[in-house]
Amino acid sequence: MKKTVFIALLLCAAQLAKADEGMWLPYLLGQQVYNDMVKKGLKLTKEQLYSINKSSVKDAIIIFGGGCTGEIVSNEGLIFTNHHCGYDAIATASSVENNYLKNGFYATSKQMEIPSQGLSVQFLVKVEDVTPQIEAAAKGLTGAERAAAIQKATAEITAKAVTAPYQEARISPLFKANQFLMYVYERYNDVRLVGTPPESIGKYGGDTDNWEWPRHTGDFSVFRVYTGKDGKPADYATDNVPLKPKHFLPVSIKGVKENDYAMIYGYPGGTNRYETSYGVKLKTDIENPYTVNLRDVRLKYMFEEMKKDPAVKLQLASSYAGIANYWKFFDGESKQLIKYDVYGDKQKQEAAFNTWAKGKPEYETIFPQYDALYKKWTPYAKLRVYLNEGIFGSPLAAFASSLMQVENAIAKKAGVKEALAAAEKAREAFLKKENKPSDLKILAATAMMYYNDIPKDQHPIGFYESLKKYGGLDDEKTYRTWAASVFANTMIFDDAKWKAFVAQPDNVKLQDDPAYAYASAFVKNYTSKYAPMYNQFVAGNNELGRLYLKGVIEREPTKSRYPDATFTMRLSYGTVKPYKPRDAVSYDYVTTITGVMEKYKKDDYEFDLPAKLMDLYAKKDFGQYKDIKRNDLVVGFITTNDITGGNSGSPVINGNGELIGLAFDGNYEALSHKIQFDPVLNRTICVDVRYVLWCIDKLGGATNIINELKIVK
Numbered sequence: 001m002k003k004t005v006f007i008a009l010l011l012c013a014a015q016l017a018k019a020d021e022g023m024w025l026p027y028l029l030g031q032q033v034y035n036d037m038v039k040k041g042l043k044l045t046k047e048q049l050y051s052i053n054k055s056s057v058k059d060a061i062i063i064f065g066g067g068c069t070g071e072i073v074s075n076e077g078l079i080f081t082n083h084h085c086g087y088d089a090i091a092t093a094s095s096v097e098n099n100y101l102k103n104g105f106y107a108t109s110k111q112m113e114i115p116s117q118g119l120s121v122q123f124l125v126k127v128e129d130v131t132p133q134i135e136a137a138a139k140g141l142t143g144a145e146r147a148a149a150i151q152k153a154t155a156e157i158t159a160k161a162v163t164a165p166y167q168e169a170r171i172s173p174l175f176k177a178n179q180f181l182m183y184v185y186e187r188y189n190d191v192r193l194v195g196t197p198p199e200s201i202g203k204y205g206g207d208t209d210n211w212e213w214p215r216h217t218g219d220f221s222v223f224r225v226y227t228g229k230d231g232k233p234a235d236y237a238t239d240n241v242p243l244k245p246k247h248f249l250p251v252s253i254k255g256v257k258e259n260d261y262a263m264i265y266g267y268p269g270g271t272n273r274y275e276t277s278y279g280v281k282l283k284t285d286i287e288n289p290y291t292v293n294l295r296d297v298r299l300k301y302m303f304e305e306m307k308k309d310p311a312v313k314l315q316l317a318s319s320y321a322g323i324a325n326y327w328k329f330f331d332g333e334s335k336q337l338i339k340y341d342v343y344g345d346k347q348k349q350e351a352a353f354n355t356w357a358k359g360k361p362e363y364e365t366i367f368p369q370y371d372a373l374y375k376k377w378t379p380y381a382k383l384r385v386y387l388n389e390g391i392f393g394s395p396l397a398a399f400a401s402s403l404m405q406v407e408n409a410i411a412k413k414a415g416v417k418e419a420l421a422a423a424e425k426a427r428e429a430f431l432k433k434e435n436k437p438s439d440l441k442i443l444a445a446t447a448m449m450y451y452n453d454i455p456k457d458q459h460p461i462g463f464y465e466s467l468k469k470y471g472g473l474d475d476e477k478t479y480r481t482w483a484a485s486v487f488a489n490t491m492i493f494d495d496a497k498w499k500a501f502v503a504q505p506d507n508v509k510l511q512d513d514p515a516y517a518y519a520s521a522f523v524k525n526y527t528s529k530y531a532p533m534y535n536q537f538v539a540g541n542n543e544l545g546r547l548y549l550k551g552v553i554e555r556e557p558t559k560s561r562y563p564d565a566t567f568t569m570r571l572s573y574g575t576v577k578p579y580k581p582r583d584a585v586s587y588d589y590v591t592t593i594t595g596v597m598e599k600y601k602k603d604d605y606e607f608d609l610p611a612k613l614m615d616l617y618a619k620k621d622f623g624q625y626k627d628i629k630r631n632d633l634v635v636g637f638i639t640t641n642d643i644t645g646g647n648s649g650s651p652v653i654n655g656n657g658e659l660i661g662l663a664f665d666g667n668y669e670a671l672s673h674k675i676q677f678d679p680v681l682n683r684t685i686c687v688d689v690r691y692v693l694w695c696i697d698k699l700g701g702a703t704n705i706i707n708e709l710k711i712v713k
């Protein structure tokens with residue numbers, strides 16, 4: 001009885017938090033939240049937002065690829081998403097001769113659309129609360145036993161939920177595993193590139209402007225999803241047909257004003273708003289700064305090579321962008337966490353919780369336990385960062401470490417063939433993306449950083465000893481010479497040696513390989529001594545987090561709450577609003593093409609522009625997309641919505657359910673948002689749909705795409 005009451009409380013807890021904080025579950029939208037949306041300007045009914053039986057806005061929202069959102073904008077399966085979400089597909093479709101990343105691309109007919117192998121989209125078809133089943137399976141259990149029971153129940157429940165091969169069911173633990181929702185998706189594998197602006201528009205401002213407002217990026221790309229002739233998901237085939245969607249978003253080119261209603265539907269990946277002071281401290285002391293330092297090195301060596309050669313630029317572009325994006329994020333996140341003393345805030349919250357918890361056996365020991373847990377793990381946290389961001393920062397070492405599966409199979413004399421087949425495939429993919437000059441330098445630099453920065457008793461036994469034959473361990477040259485010899489001798493780069501190994505797999509030979517010896521030494525060092533501690537740390541954190549949140553809710557049962565982001569469909573709402581980033585400075589809520597021109601730097605890596613854009617600007621040829629009041633073309637705008645990574649590509653929707661922009665970033669002043677939402681400074685950065693259409697129409701000449709949309713003027 002108590003449990004059900006507890007869950008009911010969670011579900012109707014969809015009441016109001018401060019300002020526009022909140023990533024709400026659209027299918028459990030509370031009346032109070034809905035009323036507030038209406039007050040702010042929403043004109044749609046709850047049913048029009050989300051319905052199981054009838055078509056609703058939610059049917060136009062998709063998971064795009066592995067970590068983005070997209071939206072359907074025509075009755076022929078046309079998709080809008082961000083340029084940075086389509087980036088990998090665009091780079092993959094490009095060559096130095098047909099460089100779509102650099103020059104842009106528009107298919108003027110369906111035949112010209114480019115299949116994107118490996119890219120898929122997913123539609124949400126069903127959500128179900130499976131908390132009772134999961135709780136029944138986990139009843140009375142804690143720790144590893146509880147985790148195992150939940151895993152088993154999850155596998156059983158999801159297996160029963162799917163009725164077709166293209167369906168996938170996933171259970172998401174919400175409120176730190178106090179509630180479990182099952183989501184059933186349908187996955188479509190035939191997704192084709194329809195259009196993209198040149199990178200000088202789609203990534204205008206590059207990493208300098210990334211995570212910042214005022215922003216002038218045209219961060220959009222266009223794809224189409226195809227189905228089999230029966231309308232069902234199907235693998236790529238030339239005679240597949242465009243998807244007939246249940247719903248698509250009309251596009252409004254009326255423009256935005258201050259205080260306009262804005263609603264963002266999408267898939268925020270992860271937040272941790274109930275993070276403890278201990279977690280904040282670990283992040284700002286260790287995890288973030290060392291991740292940033294190691295990424296600095298990787299980025300520097302990659303960039304040196306990318307600048308020299310357009311082929312290398314294409315080859316490394318996507319990987320570089322991904323590393324750089326979170327390099328700046330982690331750096332900014334730490335700075336904001338420290339600036340706003342989130343650590344101190346958390347400590348105050350915890351002190352208040354402890355006062356309440358006194359005399360309650362279930363809750364009063366939570367924080368002393370956290371303290372012990374973090375004390376135990378912290379001495380090794382840096383080592384883990386150095387393994388993931390340092391040792392594996394070398395693509396060669398990362399690939400070599402994957403061969404441990406081969407070693408295991410050989411040792412067990414089971415599944416050797418399969419392991420080798422997988423390794424052959426992975427090697428092919430690795431070699432395609434491998435840039436030796438940068439990787440060699442990364443390999444040397446990260447091996448040296450590990451030597452210098454990690455306590456000696458955490459080094460793999462014997463490895464650094466073996467390097468001494470190349471010189472002194474404090475000398476950079478030693479590592480370069482060693483790295484050069486790894487590159488010259490590993491079978492990973494030598495087809496003949498590799499073939500011989502595959503024909504006669506043998507673990508002595510594998511362990512003799514210098515790349516494998518290196519990578520596996522570090523991995524084995526970690527898995528034998530530190531992984532068990534880390535797993536305990538994670539399990540303890542999960543267990544305590546669940547109890548903490550349970551206590552938090554019990555303490556203030558009527559307070560409004562939304563679950564942390566878990567890459568499940570959410571709805572956030574807010575308004576278009578300017579802000580003051582610091583004393584004496586005010587930011588407008590829109591940017592314009594005039595501002596794009598102000599930032600222009602000829603031939604710059606980040607701020608160059610296509611000649612045609614500048615021509616059209618000179619003629620003020622903005623067509624029907626012009627902002628009459630400003631006599632300019634609006635490029636971007638900001639809203640107060642609560643979003644995070646994963647929301648990229650999400651539609652920004654007005655009160656009538658029409659598309660007004662695409663969300664693509666968060667602002668620097670609120671980069672601590674994963675852990676604490678800032679009701680004053682938080683903004684979502686959006687590209688105005690009028691700029692998107694202007695780029696497609698006036699710059700790209702792709703009137704076929706414009707004609708496919710339902711434009712509201």
Ligand code: ARG
Nearest residue numbers: 084206207210325648664665
């Ligand atoms: N910060 C954006 C996000 O995470 C990605 C922007 C990509 N652009 C870049 N310069 N790396 O959604």
